Amino acid sequence: MDQYDVAVVGLGVLGSGAAYYAAKKGAKVIAFEQFELGHVRGASHDTSRIVRTSNFTPEYVKLAKSxxxxxxxxxxxxxxxxxxxxxxxxxxxxxxxTPALASDFTKSLDTNDVPYELLDSTEVKxxxxxFDVPENVSTVYTADTGIAHASRTVSTLQSLARIHGAVLKDQTEVERVIPKASGTGGVMIQTSNGQFQAAKVILATDAWINKLLAPLGTHIPVIVMQEQVTYFKPSEAANFGSDRFPVWIWNGAMCYYGFPCYGEPTIKAARDTSNNFMTPExxxxxxxxxxxxxxxxxxKRLIPDETRQVLRTVTCQYSITPDRQFVISPLKSHPNIIVGLGAAHAFKFAPAFGRVLAELAVxxxxxxxxxxxxxxxxxxxxSKL
Structure with missing residues (x-):
């Protein structure tokens, strides 16, 4: 049985990043995905994700800068x-x-020296x-915000992982990870396609995390829900090009977000955390x-456009940890097993997140x-992002 330095379970954006960075560091890496690569069952597919340094929490701003x-x-x-x-x-x-004020948001930007502008509704219009922004709305503008190409990022990380020698196995479900007896070190990985051994294992399995943690005596409280984003055809697509229209987030009692045209003459928008609870099954x-x-x-209220048309709605999966906290940590009882959970707001951090997981493992x-x-x-x- 081949011995690997690092095994990665789950090849969404975080697991793919971990596999790449571990292989780049010279580790012998094997990675497993229970479905086909690039599948639509998780949270890393489709076209676009918001990238930004701005955040309520200074630690996230600092990590985003990295x-x-x-x-x-x-x-x-x-x-x-x-x-x-x-x-x-x-x-x-x-x-x-309303969950927070603009002043709560800008504190963490000031702490990390992130430039921003504070605008009133007239300045926004x-x-x-x-936009048709009401007068009682304060707006924070950050120039470094933008869009990551989601599916391209995942496939790029996987391609680079392979270039650096990582073995990626799709259609291979990891059924259990078993730490070896005390003193011998390493972990046995039981899969639908055989057994493997690795010194360290990174679990980046999102909504499926507790299936592998339960036999290890650990449980992470994760709330899973089906989310959706909708693509609209604006009456004048030229007015919504990425050079004329920004990424936007509405941080009200309900949180919404949206994108300019990106790769096609559509704008994309969604509600965040719509509480459509379910399990992956x-x-x-x-x-x-x-x-x-x-x-x-x-x-219709925020971005009026009488002839805008709905084109398509795409679903994805959110896995929410307490307070939407990231999990980037070895298990206390089994330090050779490292958990990476992004709490449905990690894509903007993906390369750093994967790199950190690899650093912990290697x-x-x-x-x-x-x-x-x-x-x-x-x-x-x-719902704070």
Whole structure:
């Protein structure tokens, strides 16, 4: 039986990143995906994800700044353009049950020296007349916000992992990971296609994480839900090009977000954390007409366009940890097993996230501050991104 330095379970964007960076560091890597590569059952498919340094929490801002450097190095290594910088706005309405104010948001930007502009509704309308922003809304603009190409990023990480010698096995379900007896070290990985051995194992299995943790005596409180995004055809696509229209987030009692045209003459928008709870086995892949109507009504107010048309709605899967906290940590009882969970807001961090997982597996340490990203024990939920 071949012995590997690092085994990665799950080849979404985080697992693919971990496989690449571990192989790049010279480790002998094997990685497993229970479905086909590039599948649509998780949270790493489709076209676009928001990238930004702006965040409520200083630790995430700091990690995002590192991620931007990793994105640049990844693009250079792959000779691929993965990011499109558009600038981005976050709207903070003064309304009942609003989770936070603009001042809460900018504190973490100030802490990390991230430049931003604080705009009133008139300034927003003058700069982007596509928006109809109410007067009681404060807006934070960051110039470094943009878009990552989702599926291209995942395939790029997988290709680079293979170039550096990693073995990627799709259609291979990991049924159990078994730490070897104390003193011998390493982990046995039982799969649908045989057994493998590795010194360290990285679990990046998202909604399926507890199936592998349960036999190890560990449980992470994860809430799983089916989310959806909708692509709309605007009446004048030219007005919504990435050079004329920003990425946007509405941080109200309900959180919404959207994109300019990207690769096609459509704009994309969605509600965040719509609470359509399920398990992966229960998932229908059928979108909710009620959520679509809710989104369409919201867009009519924020981005008026009488002849805008709905083109298609795509579903994805959210796996929410307590307070949407990342998990980047070895198991205390089994330190050779490392968990990586992105809590449905990790794509913007993906290269840094994967690199840190690889550093923990290969070097046993990382210089990034992951002190807040341990194994959670309580179940609360927050929609702050």
């Amino acid at each position: 991620a931007y450097k990793d994105w640049a190095e990844l693009e250079k290594a792959a000779d691929q353009k993965l990011l499109t910088i558009t600038g981005g706005v976050v709207f903070f309405p003064e309304e009942p049950n 003058n700069r982007w007349p596509q 229960q998932r229908t892949y059928v979108h909710s007409p009620q959520l679509l109507n809710q989104l369409s009504s919201f867009l 070097d046993g340490r990382t210089n990034e501050d992951i002190s807040k990203f341990g194994i959670p024990t309580s179940a609360t939920c927050s």
